[in-house]
Amino acid sequence: MIHPQTPLVLHGYFRSSASYRVRIALNLKGLDYDPVEVSLIAGEQRSDAFLEQNAQGFVPMLVAGDDVIIQSMAIIDWIDRSYPEPRLIPDDPMPRAVALAQANVIACDIHPLNNLRVLKYLTKDLGLNEQTKDRWYQHWIIEGFEALEAMAGEGRYLGGDAPGIADCCLVPQMYNARRFDVPLDAYPRLVAIDAACMEVDAFQRAHPDAAKPA
Numbered sequence: 001m002i003h004p005q006t007p008l009v010l011h012g013y014f015r016s017s018a019s020y021r022v023r024i025a026l027n028l029k030g031l032d033y034d035p036v037e038v039s040l041i042a043g044e045q046r047s048d049a050f051l052e053q054n055a056q057g058f059v060p061m062l063v064a065g066d067d068v069i070i071q072s073m074a075i076i077d078w079i080d081r082s083y084p085e086p087r088l089i090p091d092d093p094m095p096r097a098v099a100l101a102q103a104n105v106i107a108c109d110i111h112p113l114n115n116l117r118v119l120k121y122l123t124k125d126l127g128l129n130e131q132t133k134d135r136w137y138q139h140w141i142i143e144g145f146e147a148l149e150a151m152a153g154e155g156r157y158l159g160g161d162a163p164g165i166a167d168c169c170l171v172p173q174m175y176n177a178r179r180f181d182v183p184l185d186a187y188p189r190l191v192a193i194d195a196a197c198m199e200v201d202a203f204q205r206a207h208p209d210a211a212k213p214a
C-alpha cells in the first residue's frame with residue numbers, strides 16, 4: 001500500500017476527457033493532488049521536458065512521489081489498488097469484467113477515434129472540413145453510446161449503487177457529446193446516470209469549468 005503522505009501531482013488539461021476521468025477518480029477517493037495544467041492548444045505535451053517523463057506525449061500523467069504513471073485507465077487502476085476505498089474496480093471476476101467492458105467502450109472504442117491528434121490528422125492531413133470532422137466525431141459517440149445504453153444495468157450508476165470506473169469514463173464522454181451537439185434522447189439510461197453522477201461532489205469538482213485555470 002502506498003504511503004498516504006505520498007504527494008500526487010496530476011499533469012492534465014482542463015478539457016481533456018482522459019484527465020477528467022482521473023480527476024473524478026482522485027476526488028472519489030478523497031485524495032489531495034496538485035494539478036499541473038499542460039496546454040494541449042499550445043502543444044506543451046510535446047515539449048522536451050514533458051516527453052522526458054512521458055514518451056507518448058499525452059495527458060493525463062500522474063506523478064506519485066518518484067513514480068510516473070501514464071494512461072488514464074492504468075492511473076485509475078493504480079489509484080484503486082493504492083487507495084482501496086471506495087472501490088472503483090470490483091475484485092470479483094464477473095463484476096470486474098462488466099465494469100471494465102463498460103469503461104472500455106468509451107476508453108478504447110470511442111475516445112481514441114476522437115482525440116485531438118486524430119482530429120488534426122483528419123483536417124490538416126486528409127483535408128476534411130469542419131462539418132465532416134464533426135460528423136466523424138459524432139458517429140463514434142453514437143455507435144458507442146448505443147452499445148453502452150444496452151449494457152447499462154438498473155443501478156443509479158454504471159457501477160451499481162456507487163460510482164465506479166465506468167462512471168469516471170461516462171461523465172467526461174457525455175460532456176464531449178454535448179460539446180459536439182450529439183443528440184442524447186436515445187440514451188435515457190446514460191443521461192440519468194450522468195445526472196446522478198453530477199449530483200456527487202467528486203464529479204462536480206472534476207468538471208472542466210472547475211478545473212479550468214483562472
Ligand SMILES: N[C@@H](CCC(=O)N[C@@H](CS)C(=O)NCC(=O)O)C(=O)O
Binds near residue numbers: 015019057072118
Ligand atoms: N489512452 C490515453 C489517451 C490520452 C489522450 O488521448 N489524451 C489526449 C487528451 S484527452 C492528449 O493528450 N492529446 C494530445 C494530442 O493529441 O496531442 C489515456 O487514456 O490516457
